[in-house]
Amino acid sequence: MSPEIFQLVVWSTVDTLVMVGLSGLFGTLLGLPLGIFLATSRANELFPAPAANRILGLIVNATRSTPFIILVVAIVPLTRLIAGTSIGTRAAVVPLTIAAIPFIARVIEAAIREVDQGLVEAARAFGASPLQIVQKVLLPEAMPAVTLALTLTVVSLLGYSAMVGAVGGGGLGDLGIRYGYQRFMPEVMATVVLVLIALVQGVQTLGEAIARRLDKRTRN
């Protein structure tokens, strides 16, 4: 492999990491509160708002059922508004974030619903407010599951990021398509695939290690 190609692989990897990192970060900042709300706002829950819960649930489902490549194209005006441009790595962060928010919200909702309701009752019996219950009971107890959920999200985003080449976003997927496929350079394609495999493995291993550290339910 020529040094030029090698450099391309390195830069594409950096692009991918930036896109995934930023969209993961923004997605979590917006998806976490949404997930908490979805998990606590049905009737008879901590913040009962069944109507809002249903409406947000519908929006989340609609976003999640839109194929990512269509989402990317459909929200180009929004992307231009937020990122100032609709092509390039920076622009790609917008659709990735939009796709990440409902995904993260659902996995965090599931993680929080896993928390034993007995703990919520105990906290209420001690005079905790709904906000204190979220902060002192639900989030700390759901943390191992939340970590695994975010790991899953990052892995999915790595996959999604390969598609943003379609709108001129960079990254490993784009490199693989343009060099590996269109210029018929199988060694580039193979490298891209290997780097992606290594990234997914790394993220998964790291996420599981953190979750294990946080999980005090079983001790070895």
Next chain:
Amino acid sequence: MPRPSEAQTRPIIAFANVSKVYPSRNESARVVALDDICLEVPEGAIVGVIGKSGAGKSTLIRLINGLEHPSSGHVLVNGTDVTGLDERGLRQARRSIGMIFQHFNLLSSRTAFENIALPLEIAGVAKSEIAGVVEPLLAMVGLSDKRDRYPAELSGGQKQRVGIARALATRPKVLLSDEATSALDPETTDQILSLLKTINAELKLTIVFITHEMSVVKKLADRVAVLESGRIVEQGTTYEIFAHPCHETTRRFVGSITGGNVPEWLAAKLRPERRDGDSAVLHVAFVGGDANQPVLSRLARTLGVDVNILHGQVETIADHPFGSLFISVSAEPEMLRGIIGELRAGQNSVEHLGYVS
């Protein structure tokens, strides 16, 4: 020595005509969980509410700290009508009402120390003051050496000790116990019950507990209320309830402890009609002081009958001995009446169950 229940202090908890109905769209499916409950808990007493599952025990205990709201009636705790409080007022009131649970409900992400500190953090106690409260509590429940252990590293009994310490952190006046020993083995149950008794005596803490086990009532309660299908069918001091159970449900619960339930082998042989050569079977419940009296030997002396003991048991309940004997006597009907009259002396109760050959 006056027992707390007999000291007749003002009630710290009072239920006045409390009902709880879970409504449903169709009328037949609505559930009456509690029906016109009147119950007073004297300050410093240990009061047990016993009932089978589905009797309404959980609902009843949760009305005290406002985790459930009654459909009608009032619940007064420490002079405050908790049924009239808003959420904010309830949160404040709950800080003076501790609660322990069947499945402990400890946070798995917090150590023993941090679990006990939780109610203090919730109440907004300064971090610098928390250790000063938690350490003595850990010592009191005998877990100072488990301070930094997570619940997963503790045994069931140790978890419940942490639960008790946590419930006491905000120095409550009342402790609610929701089947606190039902998930524990008998030995651990005894340890937890004696810890609760100690706490009651030393901290002058009123304890209300719910259980489905009469053995827990026997060991812990000063007063008992028997709950069935949402109604209190009987209440009184533990001694009274054991001595004179009136309601059928109470009898069965009491019988499970005092041996008053007819043993199966005997029930199989019993018949209602007397045949020639049959012996009459009597169940004698000795209550209180008379449990020490030589009733049977007196019977043999004064009436000259032979008594055959079929089954028997003596228990100590609320510091009084309770005896239960199943005997058979070979006697004509006339003589039998005399025997029953003799045995009925004092507070004993005698029941003629039937005949065996």
